Amino acid sequence: MPQKILLRLNNNNPCNNKTNAICKRVALCFSIHQLTTGLIFPLFMQLHLQHIIPFPLRDRLASRHSDIWGREMLWSAGDKVQIIAPSGTGKTTLVHVLWNLRHDYAGTMQYDGTEVRQISPVRLAEMRQQELAVVFQDLRLFPKLTGRENIELKRNMSRKPFCSSRDVEHMAERLGVANVLHQTANTCSYGEQQRIAIIRALVQPFSWLIMDEPFSHLDKQNTAIASQLITEACHARGAGFVLTDLDGNTTLICNKTFQL
Amino acid sequence: MNSIGNIKPFLQKVIRSGVGRWRFFAATLGLLVALVIILLSLQLYLNFNQLLHGKANESETAEFLVISKEVTAENQSKKNESYFLPEEIALLGKQPFADRVGEISSTNFIVTISSFSNAFPFYTDAYFESVPDEFIDIKTEDWSWKQGQVNIPVIIPSFFLELYNTGMAMSQENLPRLSLEALQAIPLRVNIKHSGGTAEFVAHVAGTTDRLNSVLVPEAFMQYANKAYGYQESKPPTRLVLKTLDAADPALQSFLVANSYTTNSDKTKLNKARIIVNWIAGVVGIIGLIMLLFGMLVFTLFIQLTIAASRMDIVLLQTLGASPRQLSGYLMGMFMPVYGAMVMIALLVLSVLQYGIHQLLLQKQLLVSPWLSVYTLAAAALWLLLIWFVNKRTITNYLKAG
Numbered sequence: 001m002p003q004k005i006l007l008r009l010n011n012n013n014p015c016n017n018k019t020n021a022i023c024k025r026v027a028l029c030f031s032i033h034q035l036t037t038g039l040i041f042p043l044f045m046q047l048h049l050q051h052i053i054p055f056p057l058r059d060r061l062a063s064r065h066s067d068i069w070g071r072e073m074l075w076s077a078g079d080k081v082q083i084i085a086p087s088g089t090g091k092t093t094l095v096h097v098l099w100n101l102r103h104d105y106a107g108t109m110q111y112d113g114t115e116v117r118q119i120s121p122v123r124l125a126e127m128r129q130q131e132l133a134v135v136f137q138d139l140r141l142f143p144k145l146t147g148r149e150n151i152e153l154k155r156n157m158s159r160k161p162f163c164s165s166r167d168v169e170h171m172a173e174r175l176g177v178a179n180v181l182h183q184t185a186n187t188c189s190y191g192e193q194q195r196i197a198i199i200r201a202l203v204q205p206f207s208w209l210i211m212d213e214p215f216s217h218l219d220k221q222n223t224a225i226a227s228q229l230i231t232e233a234c235h236a237r238g239a240g241f242v243l244t245d246l247d248g249n250t251t252l253i254c255n256k257t258f259q260l
Numbered sequence: 261m262n263s264i265g266n267i268k269p270f271l272q273k274v275i276r277s278g279v280g281r282w283r284f285f286a287a288t289l290g291l292l293v294a295l296v297i298i299l300l301s302l303q304l305y306l307n308f309n310q311l312l313h314g315k316a317n318e319s320e321t322a323e324f325l326v327i328s329k330e331v332t333a334e335n336q337s338k339k340n341e342s343y344f345l346p347e348e349i350a351l352l353g354k355q356p357f358a359d360r361v362g363e364i365s366s367t368n369f370i371v372t373i374s375s376f377s378n379a380f381p382f383y384t385d386a387y388f389e390s391v392p393d394e395f396i397d398i399k400t401e402d403w404s405w406k407q408g409q410v411n412i413p414v415i416i417p418s419f420f421l422e423l424y425n426t427g428m429a430m431s432q433e434n435l436p437r438l439s440l441e442a443l444q445a446i447p448l449r450v451n452i453k454h455s456g457g458t459a460e461f462v463a464h465v466a467g468t469t470d471r472l473n474s475v476l477v478p479e480a481f482m483q484y485a486n487k488a489y490g491y492q493e494s495k496p497p498t499r500l501v502l503k504t505l506d507a508a509d510p511a512l513q514s515f516l517v518a519n520s521y522t523t524n525s526d527k528t529k530l531n532k533a534r535i536i537v538n539w540i541a542g543v544v545g546i547i548g549l550i551m552l553l554f555g556m557l558v559f560t561l562f563i564q565l566t567i568a569a570s571r572m573d574i575v576l577l578q579t580l581g582a583s584p585r586q587l588s589g590y591l592m593g594m595f596m597p598v599y600g601a602m603v604m605i606a607l608l609v610l611s612v613l614q615y616g617i618h619q620l621l622l623q624k625q626l627l628v629s630p631w632l633s634v635y636t637l638a639a640a641a642l643w644l645l646l647i648w649f650v651n652k653r654t655i656t657n658y659l660k661a662g
Contacts, residue, residue, distance in 0.1 A: 101579065121584050121660070128581030140576055142274055149270055156266035157581055204581075 045112045045131055045207040047242070049073040052097060052107035057090050067258035068094065070107075075256070077207065079240040084248040085260035091244045092137055094260060095212040098242060099134055100124060129158050133206035135214040139197040143186035147177065147196040150185055155203040163203040171199045174225055191217040198226050202233045209234060209241040215250070227251040267582070271590045274577065275570040284562065288598060291555030295606045295643065298548030299636050303610060305541040306633040307617065311626055323507040324395060324471045326364070327352070328499045330520045343496040348519075352500065357509040362395045363497040364474070365482050368490035370453040373463065380435075380446070388414070389474040390482035395501045398467035405481040412450060413466035415476040421468055440468060454489035472501060510535055556647060560654050563595060567658045574659070588655045592648075599647050603640050607632065 053061055053070050061069050068083065069090065075081055085091035096102045097109055100116045109116045111127065119127070128134075141150045151168055155161045172178040175195040180188050185196065194217050201209060209230065215223040230252060234241055243252060244260070328342070335341045344363070353361040366389045374383040396403070402413045421443060429435045438446075443465050450461040469476075486494050502523075504512060516523060567574060577587060611632055618630040 099579075121578075125578070125581050125583035125586075128579075129583070140579065142270075142573065142576065145270060145273055149273070153267055153270040153274075154580055156270075157583075157586070159266070161266075 045077065046110075047073070047075040047098065047208060048108075048110040048113070049097075050108045050110070052105050052109060054090055054093050054097070054102075054105040056104070057093065058106075060088075066260055068260050073258075075240065075242070077240060078234075078238060079256055080234075080252065080254040081240065081242045082248065082250060082252070082254035082257045083242065083244045083260050084246075084257065085244050086246060089260040091246075091260060092212055095134070095136070095210055095242075095244060098210050099132070130205050131207050133201040133204055133209045135194075135197050135201045135209075135211040137212035137216070139190075139193050141185040141193055141197060141200075144184055146182055146184050147172075147188060147192070148181040150196055151181075151200045151203060154200045158204065161203070162205045168199060168203060171202065171229060172196075174229060175199065175222060176225075189217075191219075191222070194218060195222065195226065198229070202229060206237060207239045209239060211241060211243045213244060213246065216246075224251050267586065268590065268593075271577075271587075274573045275566070275590065275594075287555065287558045287562065288602065290551070291559065292602050292605060294548055294551030294555045295602055295640075296609055298545060298552055299606055299610055299639060300613065301541045301545040301548055302639055303614060303633060303636045305538070305545075306635055307614075307628045308537045308541075310628050311621075323504055325502045325504065325507060325523045326472060326499055327502050327516070327521050327523050330522045332520075342498045344498065344500055345496060349497075349500060352502065352515075355511070355515055357504050357506060357512040357515075358502055359505055360394065360503040362392045362501040362503070364472075364499040364501055365390050365479070365486070365494075365497060366499075367482070368486045368492060368494055372451045372453075374449045374451070376447055376449055386475060388477040388482065388485075389472075389499075390477050390479040391472065391501050392479060395472070395503065396476065397469055397471050400466050402464075402466045403478060405478040405484075407480075407484055410460075410462050412461050412463045412477055412481055414448075414463045415467050415469050415472075416465055417473045417475075418468040418470050419473075440465075452485060452489050455491065459489060510538075552643075556650060559595065559647070560650060563591065563651060563654050564658060566591070566594065567655070578659075584656070584659055587659055588652065591655045592651060595651055596648065599644060603644050607637070607640055610636065 049068065050072050051070050052068075057069065066089070083091070083094065085094070093102070097105060100109070100111075100119065103117055111119065111131075141147075142153070145153065148168070152165070155163060155165075155168065169178060172181055172195075175198070177188075177192050177195045177199075180192050181196075185193055188196065194214065198214055201211075211230075214230075215226060218226060227250070230241065233239070241252070243250060243254065248257065329335075329344070331342070349361060349363065352358055367387045371386045371388060372383065373386045375381050393403070396415065398415055400413075403415075405412060421438070421440065425437045429437045444467075446464070448463040448465075450463045452459040452461070463477075506512070515521075574587060578584075614628075614632050615630050618628055621628055
């Protein structure tokens, strides 16, 4: 597996010589981590959008400009992508396309050179456990499970959980939801549910974190804490993220910004 | 990866059974009854076969039938039609129920048998027959004949001696009853009349048999005597002896009827009972099979209902990254233990029934195994495998559709 990762690095990664050396060192570190923990760390996965136009937006897109729809996008390892998307521009549609939930669009979407429609259900599940994490706008918690159960369900999907229960408690304390983890999700406030959904996304390994308005119901203080947690998690994994936002006033540091 | 164990407690909360408890119980009971019926019909069929073949095994021998052509009003004057042609013999030998076929050769000359002793006077016209030695159940060194030998061993039907002792000897005051040993010690004068005169031999009884109702001499003597004294060329046999492992085989009965052959044995009558048992086992088996198919259909619907009832949650699980293997593993785990328990209960019920049947038949001197047949166990295992496959397929298809 380490050899495979390095091979992929040499073939696909468009880093220049300097960054390539850094990448190699990071890859080596993660390879050692893999050998010691048995975890498979997906590194340097690229997201490649090629001229995607969702069918429901086709008419509207004919009359306005977009940095994403109909364009070619190649987002590489560690990219911090912010997508500013006013209402009705297809923000959630984009997240669903990136998450491989819908295929009603023209163009192609690739994970690491593989067209998403070609990915088998088994491989897709593997990617969602090991390489991709998500925070949906509508959160998608199981209403009858407690906050802790929602997180534990995701944490335990892999045979060897990436985070410990202690890590979960720690994150919950930082986000101020430790005291509601025992409640069923449908009895928590939307803001609490949003923080639980963020923790759920951060308990797994990933190389990309996809977020759809993850702070929409958080106050400034909790938004800052959540941003800090996300930044730490991405840093620890060498991962990047795609963040959709209504107005671009995010506390997360991004290196690429696009208008949807 | 894809371990179900860690997330099972959560799946138990998320994925609910789509069927009410009582409905599930009723369907389980129905499927269990169907399973018991189909396995019982198979076990009864096997028991009956064991009874038939057990009898054959008890006597440690195959059964022997003497077959001849039927004499009817139409063909009674045509003696030639009584002969078995070589191709007819070959055809009989090729039948699946036929182990070996032997020709019964008969004398082609006139024979008389009389007593040497005035104390035990008798005289009778007679005829001899012979069969290959493998069809004879008397194992004695006496049973041989070489050219030049005056003594001829003969085998007589058991009932000859029985008739003599119980009828003839009792009706005439001066006739003694005879044991087999005494009979074997009595020499008999055999006169063979031929164109050149009369040849005299001395016969003695080598043994008695229930297998063939005829006076038998060694085949070597028959061949020699027919050649030396026969008044006409030797003719094809009119009787055949058939060695078969199962005289009650319905195919044997059908073959005899189709070719207008008769047999002197009542052993083939068993086949009627066997046909009835086969028929009953078949009908019960078909009913069981239909019930089983409906039961399996109901359970397939239960799986579909369960998936449908939890469809939103299953879709969310897939969205979050639950693998098909984890989900199908969990759903299979909801149903397979029920099927496993069903098979165990069915086999337990059948085991008790089988032991009861064993005890009941033992009182009637009939022996069937007190244990279930390995075929019944194999059928139960096969059913489990089949329902596993059907369920797996249903779940996989429905998860894909989800």
